[in-house]
Amino acid sequence: MTEKPGAAAAAAEGGALPGEPLLRVRGLHVWIEGSHILQGVDLAVPASGVTALLGRNGVGKTTAVKAVLGLVPRTGEVLLEGRDITARPTHEITASGVGYVPEDRGVFNGLTVAENLRLAERPRGRPRYGLVHELFPELRKRAGQAAGTLSGGQQQMLAIGRALLNENRLLVVDEPTKGLAPRVVAEVADAVARAAAGVPVLLVEQNLALVRRVADEAVVLDAGRVVHTGPAAELLEDAERTRELLGVSRAHNAEEGEGR
Amino acid sequence: MSTVVLLLATGLGLGALYFLIASGLSLIFGLMDVLNFAHGAFLTVGGYAAWWASVHLPFAAGGGWGFLGAVAFGTAAGTAAAFLVELLAIRPLYGRHREQILVTVGLSLAVPALVQGIWGADPLTFPRPDIARGTVGVLGAAVPRDRLLLVAVAAAVLGGLLLFVRRTRYGLIVRAGVEDRAMVTALGIDVRKAFTLVFAIGGAAASLAGALGGLYFGVVTPTQGVSLLIFAFIVVVIGGTASITGCALASVAVAMIQQFANYYTVAGLGDIAVVAVLAAVLLTRQGGLTTRTAERVA
Numbered sequence A: 001m002t003e004k005p006g007a008a009a010a011a012a013e014g015g016a017l018p019g020e021p022l023l024r025v026r027g028l029h030v031w032i033e034g035s036h037i038l039q040g041v042d043l044a045v046p047a048s049g050v051t052a053l054l055g056r057n058g059v060g061k062t063t064a065v066k067a068v069l070g071l072v073p074r075t076g077e078v079l080l081e082g083r084d085i086t087a088r089p090t091h092e093i094t095a096s097g098v099g100y101v102p103e104d105r106g107v108f109n110g111l112t113v114a115e116n117l118r119l120a121e122r123p124r125g126r127p128r129y130g131l132v133h134e135l136f137p138e139l140r141k142r143a144g145q146a147a148g149t150l151s152g153g154q155q156q157m158l159a160i161g162r163a164l165l166n167e168n169r170l171l172v173v174d175e176p177t178k179g180l181a182p183r184v185v186a187e188v189a190d191a192v193a194r195a196a197a198g199v200p201v202l203l204v205e206q207n208l209a210l211v212r213r214v215a216d217e218a219v220v221l222d223a224g225r226v227v228h229t230g231p232a233a234e235l236l237e238d239a240e241r242t243r244e245l246l247g248v249s250r251a252h253n254a255e256e257g258e259g260r
Numbered sequence B: 001m002s003t004v005v006l007l008l009a010t011g012l013g014l015g016a017l018y019f020l021i022a023s024g025l026s027l028i029f030g031l032m033d034v035l036n037f038a039h040g041a042f043l044t045v046g047g048y049a050a051w052w053a054s055v056h057l058p059f060a061a062g063g064g065w066g067f068l069g070a071v072a073f074g075t076a077a078g079t080a081a082a083f084l085v086e087l088l089a090i091r092p093l094y095g096r097h098r099e100q101i102l103v104t105v106g107l108s109l110a111v112p113a114l115v116q117g118i119w120g121a122d123p124l125t126f127p128r129p130d131i132a133r134g135t136v137g138v139l140g141a142a143v144p145r146d147r148l149l150l151v152a153v154a155a156a157v158l159g160g161l162l163l164f165v166r167r168t169r170y171g172l173i174v175r176a177g178v179e180d181r182a183m184v185t186a187l188g189i190d191v192r193k194a195f196t197l198v199f200a201i202g203g204a205a206a207s208l209a210g211a212l213g214g215l216y217f218g219v220v221t222p223t224q225g226v227s228l229l230i231f232a233f234i235v236v237v238i239g240g241t242a243s244i245t246g247c248a249l250a251s252v253a254v255a256m257i258q259q260f261a262n263y264y265t266v267a268g269l270g271d272i273a274v275v276a277v278l279a280a281v282l283l284t285r286q287g288g289l290t291t292r293t294a295e296r297v298a
């Protein structure tokens, strides 16, 4: 579709080599309160498309994306466009062009919708309010409302809108459809699909209908390790393997409804 | 009647001092979970620096504009001290709360000791400017002007702080950071910068309290800061962390309770009454007087 901002940024800074993934994670270990949550995770996010990070509840998906962003202490190696960012503080990693939609949405309840968005503006950045308000007109309508009084779906729109406000080279989205009604799931799915056209996405998602719709690659975690990597379509075609890895059948998945 | 007015005015003056100290404490704790026991030391620095300037610096001497110079000098010195403490003692211990408490408690003991070593333990008479001399008649009571000056300054600081947290980019970062610091950093914002600023602002307010406290008490002493700090902490607990208005209300409430209880019961009972109120607040409401303060700065 449009020119990929990530690619443009990489070219400008002489970042990733051709063929090199945008994000590469090697030997990622996380211990939290004595338990070994991530046990040597290796994964790569290509410079375009959606990479889905899948796995049953509690296998470490959220921990993995937090570890990438430096939000939890970890060992191993995280390379963004070929540069080692492992030792960089979170704010430097994200300010360099990573948008993050956390699992719990992470909106600031005491701030208004407009303030939540304004907070995400980056110095010298050009905030894309046009895009955000086009995707989620509700956010413009409710600009003055405290985010804490928004419905769950509206909060999720705010969280995604906030991440899309800036041009990023990577978008990290953790279970955007969790706990949302079907209609809102569809809206959120559209937004993710639309975003994915412009920026590579690392998407944690349990809704396989959404995964099937938007994901190109799939990485499956189990008990803190990567147990499968490959094209998303291929994995989802194989009902047996999908059930084995994710503990769901296609039938069950179909009941959840296609995300549109 | 005039006694009540006088007690009210004195209570407001004391409340103004509490507010100047507690507002910074509250923001510092709210944003970074730092219990800053060194906050009283900034008050001591402010008070002594203002006194020193009034004695040694020509522009800060005299009863007219000189007073303004002395207060400005004291506040600047206290602000600089706060900035240095944050840079050298708090920041290297980022996230290590126990060590931070040890360091700030150490400073809260060291600064008064140092001051006492240099200028002695005896109270030093604080120069009184012309505008803070004498009294003003209010509803039949002769209210000392210094009380009114203190209240006016505290009100201006209250207004300034509200503007800061509600209208500025850093204020927005502070309000968000009080709710969820990690998420603010995940938006690409260096929260520590905002914290340094908040720490310096808190230090400025506390040292201003030190300089003006000299007016209220008539003297500066090495231990003024420490004793005021205890009540400022109580104010923070009652008013709720990171709540500027809650802090202002609680400052006035604590000071009034103290004044009235001391006057109408046995002197000294005021402090006990304040502790009783603290206990009542702790037992009945978790977030302090203003509800949901954890989510709302201002």
Ligand SMILES: Nc1ncnc2c1ncn2[C@@H]1O[C@H](COP(=O)(O)OP(=O)(O)OP(=O)(O)O)[C@@H](O)[C@H]1O
Pocket (backbone or CB within 6 Å): A032, A033, A037, A055, A056, A057, A058, A059, A060, A061, A062, A063, A064, A103
């Ligand atoms: N702060 C923490 N303290 C203790 N244990 C934690 C903490 N954070 C995560 N864990 C544990 O680490 C494991 C992985 O958690 P994580 O949130 O990464 O899983 P997940 O794959 O995202 O699960 P879900 O699909 O339910 O969101 C879980 O067993 C969880 O209980």
Ligand SMILES: [Mg+2]
Pocket (backbone or CB within 6 Å): A061, A062, A063, A103, A174, A175
């Ligand atoms: Mg999760």
